[in-house]
Amino acid sequence: MRLMDVKVIIDAVEKMCIQANIQLGMDVVKALKESIEKENSPIGREIMEKLLRNAEIAVEQDMPICQDTGMAVFFIEVGQEIQFTGGNLTEAINEGVRRGYREGYLRKSVVLDPLQRKNSGDNTPAIIHYDIVPGNQIKIIFAPKGFGSENMSAIKMLNPSDGEKGVLAFVEETVFKAGPNPCPPIVVGVGIGGTMEKAALLAKRALTREIGSSNENEYYQALEKKLLQKVNNLGIGPQGLGGNTTALAVHVEAFPTHIAGLPVAVNINCHAARHVEVTL
Known part of the structure; x- marks a missing residue:
């Protein structure tokens, strides 16, 4: 003991x-830099460059x-x-x-x-x-x-028959309704399975993963790619001003569930997916 x-x-x-709150994670910095190279909107690229500069100033000035x-x-x-x-x-x-x-x-x-x-x-x-x-x-x-993004999150009890198609549609619908409010480019956590509260917890935990990491299960790796493509095809773009970078990543976590249910939760975060961890 x-x-x-x-x-x-x-x-x-x-x-x-x-x-x-002061140091933006290197995973976020890397994702933003890579997205700038891929972004087709000049305004979108400029916004993400300003987000990176904001992160530099936060460290330089020791401010949030x-x-x-x-x-x-x-x-x-x-x-x-x-x-x-x-x-x-x-x-x-x-x-x-x-x-x-x-x-x-x-x-x-x-x-x-x-x-x-x-x-x-x-x-x-x-x-x-x-x-x-x-x-x-x-x-x-x-x-x-932060609650600008938390307020845009949602949960839905789908029918088992809705399947993957229902999950894809619900995530896409949730991000579309969120629009510019969560300060895109966003990070999307998706929890599938369990019970209502378990799905929400899975979605929240998914946001603590390193941006760009993949679910260990090959099926859910593929689902993450499908969801990211659907979200970015919405055209919301950085700060809602248009572009192909609405989300930096979509992370999916799943858990066993009841034969009669398919709970799905979507937890949205702004680009500053703040998380740190220590082991003592």
């Missing part, structure tokens, strides 16, 4: 909150990439041979968020009640998803989620 003081968690989460520094979302893989000391794990993660958003001068965007709308003042509580795994380490994935 490995003992781990929760202070280690607090420090790690604080740093992750700041890093994710975007004013919406997101709601703090975590995927935590906890080794079953770890015992935490000095406090509660969930409370430690929230304390790390609290410190990170304060020390990084990041916008506090969380309200304590969805209807009464009083701001929590420190961007907590975080959204935390736990998974117990073998071993004595803890893996923390942090993804600050």
